[in-house]
Amino acid sequence: MGDQRIKNIILEIIAIVAPDAEITDVKTDIRLRDQLDLDSMDFLDIVMELRKRYKIEIPKEEYPELATLDSCAAYLGPKLAGVAAT
Amino acid sequence: MVADRLRDIKSHYDVVIIGSGLAGLTAANCLAKCGRSVLLLEQHYNFGGMATWFHRKGGHIFDISLHGFPIGMIKSCRKYWTKEISDSIVQLKGIRFDNPQFQLQTTFDRQDFTRILVEEFGIESETVEAFFDAARGMDFYDDQSMTTRELFEKFFPGRSDVVRMLMEPIAYANGSTLDDPAISYGIVFSNFMSKGVYIFRGGTDKLIYMMRQELKANGVDVRKQVLVDRVVVEDGTVRGVMANDKFISCGAVLSNANLKTTIDKLVGHDQLSPEFVAQAKAVRLNNSSCQVFIGIREGETLDHIGDLLFTSVDPEFDSVRLCAKDVTSRTFSMYYPDTRPGSNRYAVVSSTNANWDDWAHLSEDDYQTEKKHLIETTIAALEKYIPDVRKKIDHVEAATPRTFYHYTHQAMGATFGTKFEGLQVSMDLPKQIHGLFHAGSVGIIMSGWLGAINYGVIVANEVDSLCHEDGKSEGRMAS
Numbered sequence: 001m002g003d004q005r006i007k008n009i010i011l012e013i014i015a016i017v018a019p020d021a022e023i024t025d026v027k028t029d030i031r032l033r034d035q036l037d038l039d040s041m042d043f044l045d046i047v048m049e050l051r052k053r054y055k056i057e058i059p060k061e062e063y064p065e066l067a068t069l070d071s072c073a074a075y076l077g078p079k080l081a082g083v084a085a086t
Numbered sequence: 087m088v089a090d091r092l093r094d095i096k097s098h099y100d101v102v103i104i105g106s107g108l109a110g111l112t113a114a115n116c117l118a119k120c121g122r123s124v125l126l127l128e129q130h131y132n133f134g135g136m137a138t139w140f141h142r143k144g145g146h147i148f149d150i151s152l153h154g155f156p157i158g159m160i161k162s163c164r165k166y167w168t169k170e171i172s173d174s175i176v177q178l179k180g181i182r183f184d185n186p187q188f189q190l191q192t193t194f195d196r197q198d199f200t201r202i203l204v205e206e207f208g209i210e211s212e213t214v215e216a217f218f219d220a221a222r223g224m225d226f227y228d229d230q231s232m233t234t235r236e237l238f239e240k241f242f243p244g245r246s247d248v249v250r251m252l253m254e255p256i257a258y259a260n261g262s263t264l265d266d267p268a269i270s271y272g273i274v275f276s277n278f279m280s281k282g283v284y285i286f287r288g289g290t291d292k293l294i295y296m297m298r299q300e301l302k303a304n305g306v307d308v309r310k311q312v313l314v315d316r317v318v319v320e321d322g323t324v325r326g327v328m329a330n331d332k333f334i335s336c337g338a339v340l341s342n343a344n345l346k347t348t349i350d351k352l353v354g355h356d357q358l359s360p361e362f363v364a365q366a367k368a369v370r371l372n373n374s375s376c377q378v379f380i381g382i383r384e385g386e387t388l389d390h391i392g393d394l395l396f397t398s399v400d401p402e403f404d405s406v407r408l409c410a411k412d413v414t415s416r417t418f419s420m421y422y423p424d425t426r427p428g429s430n431r432y433a434v435v436s437s438t439n440a441n442w443d444d445w446a447h448l449s450e451d452d453y454q455t456e457k458k459h460l461i462e463t464t465i466a467a468l469e470k471y472i473p474d475v476r477k478k479i480d481h482v483e484a485a486t487p488r489t490f491y492h493y494t495h496q497a498m499g500a501t502f503g504t505k506f507e508g509l510q511v512s513m514d515l516p517k518q519i520h521g522l523f524h525a526g527s528v529g530i531i532m533s534g535w536l537g538a539i540n541y542g543v544i545v546a547n548e549v550d551s552l553c554h555e556d557g558k559s560e561g562r563m564a565s
Contacts, residue, residue: 019164041165041540041543044543044544045165045543047547048116048546048547051551052121052550055554057551057554
């Protein structure tokens with residue numbers, strides 16, 4: 001799965017867990033919580049949604065890897081390598 | 087012949103949840119939405135745990151709690167329940183304080199508290215801002231050595247009136263005292279006293295009904311009047327639960343029972359390491375409560391005197407006096423007809439903090455006498471705000487720590503779970519027994535309604551992660 005696809009998936013999930021977040025103009029290198037008013041519960045929801053959709057596990061100590069869209073793509077890339085880009 | 091409350095249950099569930107407090111209900115809903123098979127067991131005839139209500143002759147409905155919660159409930163209910171539930175949450179705008187130090191009305195948000203502290207208490211606005219920012223910046227991982235008393239002394243030295251305004255609502259919300267860690271105060275204060283107080287329009291009965299409908303829609307198997315006797319553990323791993331003399335097999339158990347009840351009764355110390363048992367033993371329970379439920383006769387009305395009244399005749403805020411049997415401080419929750427649209431009824435619920443030991447050991451005669459005294463003094467206190475209330479009362483009754491113990495099975499009738507050290511024990515339980523989890527009112531931070539819902543989600547995530555890992559290893563074994 002390509003980087004861009006992963007970033008889009010994260011934005012799709014954010015739109016579900018935080019319906020009020022304005023996701024049209026998110027910078028890829030700035031922390032998501034600084035741009036979108038996300039709290040720690042929102043990040044937990046993202047982790048749960050990724051597990052549900054793609055059967056991937058993100059250990060608690062690695063949650064900081066989801067800080068920006070760029071870091072999400074770098075971190076999730078290998079985990080989603082075998083997953084079809086549906 | 088007793089009805090079989092466990093008729094037609096499945097032979098195995100991914101998760102059994104013990105107790106349907108808000109944490110248990112929310113965890114059940116989350117796990118079902120994650121695709122897990124979930125059985126939710128409640129010992130009482132209502133779901134909701136402390137989020138409950140009761141009916142009385144004359145058309146009275148009383149809400150036991152949920153008299154006010156923070157704005158964060160709107161977001162959490164929308165995410166973990168439904169938009170319909172979230173849309174029913176409305177703000178209570180008339181919050182009053184009345185005590186020998188000050189009388190004031192507030193919208194209960196940062197802006198209004200700032201105005202009051204600056205204009206009425208004469209505090210420098212920089213100090214007020216610094217206090218709000220310090221409280222908001224507090225984190226569970228911060229140093230826990232500073233007490234709430236020290237925090238107040240740092241920002242508002244010698245100002246017992248300021249302490250009272252900032253502390254009284256939190257003490258009623260979660261039982262915390264001036265000697266608890268400042269971080270637990272800061273986190274709850276920032277959630278609760280920042281953007282107003284909210285309530286569920288329609289009453290607790292409607293909220294729990296809507297939650298049950300949602301659980302059903304998501305495929306959760308919900309059963310009431312089923313008392314779980316114990317969690318069955320073999321070789322350090324959860325195998326199931328024994329309930330109503332039946333064994334129910336499952337891959338994980340999430341106990342929403344009181345932490346102490348979970349460890350002492352449902353699991354048993356022989357399944358746990360001696361160090362963990364010692365750590366669990368050292369966890370202190372929070373205080374209990376007394377309440378007086380006052381139903382107004384049909385056809386009578388009450389003037390709008392505010393929604394939530396923090397009243398006291400104590401000269402200063404005092405954590406010990408706040409729990410004393412000789413009550414000097416009360417919160418009145420006013421129920422006007424618009425709380426339950428379509429109803430024409432008025433009710434008042436008086437809540438006070440209380441100690442289990444003051445009530446637990448009374449003889450039956452003394453207990454009844456003390457309850458009557460509690461009712462009488464409460465009505466007398468209410469007459470200050472509604473002078474003619476006595477002749478409008480159609481029904482009145484009291485609940486004590488014994489009542490809470492009877493209905494919820496919470497150890498010592500604890501209405502606010504455990505003190506902050508309970509959180510670590512709750513979080514460490516899965517390391518002791520594979521597949522066993524706890525979510526409930528622990529540690530002040532994870533108490534109150536928002537804490538309960540969110541902690542339910544946090545633990546549901548852990549349970550789902552375990553189901554995911556166990557599913558993978560079973561797959562490996564099969565292949």
